[in-house]
Amino acid sequence: MTDIATRATRRVASPGGRRRPGGGGPRAGTIFAFVIPFFLPFVLFYLVPVGYALWQSVRVVRRTGGQYGTSYTTFGGFEQYTKVFQNDEFWSSVGRIGLFGIVQVPVMLFVALVIALLLDTPLLRLKSAFRITAFMPYAVPGVIAAIMWSYLYSPQLSPVVDLLNGIGLHPDFLGPGAVLWSAANISTWLWTGYNMLIMFSALQSIPQELYEAAKLDGASNWTIAWQIKVPIIAPSIILTTVFSIIGTLQLYAEPAVLRQISSNISSTFTPNMLAYAVASGNNYQQAAAISVVIAVITFVLSFGFMRLTSKRAGL
C-alpha cells in the first residue's frame, strides 16, 4: 500500500516519467535503439557466459551402473569447487602466479613510475622519442613478444646468451628456476610503457603552479617528484596496479609460447592453462569451476587492493 503511494508521488514529482524537464528529451523507444546495439551483445557474450559458467560449475557428470553405464549430468552442489580446492595442481599454479605477481607487478610499476617522472622533468632531452620507445611494445601481441624473447632466451640462437657466455656467465633462461622470471620479463617488457603512459598522462594534468612554490624554496627535482608528484598521481598508480593484478591472473599466451621450447613449463603452469587443460579433457564442469574461482580471486584482489589503498590515502 505505502509502496504504491510513494511510487505514485514519485511519478507526480517527475512529470512525464521518462521525459526530461526541458520537454525535449527523446522517447523511450529512441533511447532503447541507442542502447540495444551494445547491450544485446553484452548480454549474449558477457552476462550469459558468466551465468552459464556458474551453472556448469554446480553440475557433475555421473554414471549409471559400472564401466559400461551411461553418463548423465546432474546437480552436484559445491562438489566441483571442493575438487578445485583439493587439486594440488591448482594450488601450485596459483602459488606460481602469486609469486610472479608479487615480484613482477611492483618491479614493472616502479620502472614505469621512474620513466614517467623522468619524462616530466626538465632533465631529459629527446623526451618524445623515449616515450614512444617505451610505449612501442604495447603494439606487440603477447604471443609475438613471447616468440621474440624466446629466441633471445634460446641457448642456440640468442646473442644475449652468447654475450653472457663471453664474460663467463652461463645463464639458463629456460631452466626450472629461471623460466618463471623469463616469463615475468616478457610481461614487464610488454606493459611497462602502457603503465608509464597512464602515470605520465596524470602527471601532465597537474597544474605547474603546484610545484612553483616548492621550486622557489629550493626543493630539488628529486624532492618534488617523490614528495609532491607521486602522492598526487596515487589514483593512477592504484589503477595500474589493479589492471596488472587482473592481467597477471589471466596469464596464458607468454608461458604457452615458452612451453614450446622449454620442458620446464607444464601444461598447468598458470591457473588459466590449467582451466584450458581440464576443458580439453572434456571436463567442462571442473573447468568452469576453475574459471569461476579465478574470476572471484581477481575480484577480491582488485577490490581489496582498491579499498585498502583508498583508505590509507584518505581518498
Next chain:
Amino acid sequence: MSKQTVNRESQVSRTAAMALMLLLAIYFLLPIYFLIVAATKPQGDLAATNGLTFSHFNLFENLRVLFTRSDGIFGKWIVNTVIYAVFGAVVGTLISALCGYALAKFQFRGREFLFSVILGGVLVPTTALALPLFLLFSATGIVNTYFAVFLPSIVSPFGVYLARIFANAAVPQELLESARLDGAGEFRTFFSVAFKLMTPSLVTIFLFQFVAIWNNFFLPMVMLQKESLFPITLGLYEWNGQTARAPLLQESVITGSLVSIVPVIILFILLQRFWRTGLAAGSLK
C-alpha cells in the same frame, strides 16, 4: 646553495637520467632490433652468426617463402586479423559510442543501474568468458566460424565507459537542445552533431579495442580449429610449435612476426596523441 652547486647537481642528474633512459631504451628496442636482423638472414645464418649483426641479406627471399608457404596461408591470416581487429573495433566503437552517448546525454530510469552493470563487465576477466562461450557456441554451431571470434570481440565495456566520459566532455547540452528545436531526430543529431565532436575520442576507443582484439590469443585459440580462420597470432603460435620438427619454419615465424608488428607500430606512433587523451580520461575518473 650557490648557483654553481645547483648547476653541477643538475649536470650530474642530467647525465644520470640520460644514461638510465638510454639503458631502458636499449631494453625496449633489443627484441625488435633482433627481429629485424633475424628477418633479413637466411635460415642457416640464424644459429651460425651473431644475432645482433647483419649477415647475408635474404629478406626478400624470406618474404617470398613466408607468403607462399602452405598455399599462402599467411596472407589469409593477415586478412582474418584485419576482419577481427579492424572491423571488430569499428563496429565495437560505433555501438560503444551510441550506448555511451545515451548514458551521458539522455535521462531515463535505470540509467545508473545500466551503467554499473556495464562497468562491472570491465572487471570480468575475458579469459574466464572464453570457455563458457565455446560451449554455448558449440551448441549453436557458431564455433569454428568467423563469428565465433568476431561477435564476442565487438563488446567492450571499457569503450562504453570512455564514450560516456567523452560525450559528457565534448558535446554541449545546448547544442543538442537547439538541434531538437530544429526538429532533428535523435539519430540525425547524433550522427551530424555529436559524432563530429566526439571523433577524436572515438579514435581513442577504436585504438583500445583494436589492441584488445589484436592481443587476444585465448579466444581464437579456444574457438578455432580451422587454420584458414586463424588470426596471425594463432597461426604464428602454431608454426612456432612445429619448428622442432620443421626447423625451416623458424625463419618464417621470425619474418611473419616482423611483418605483422611493423604496421601496428607505425599506426601507434602516428596516432600517439589519442592514447594520451584516452589514458588520461581513464585514470582521472
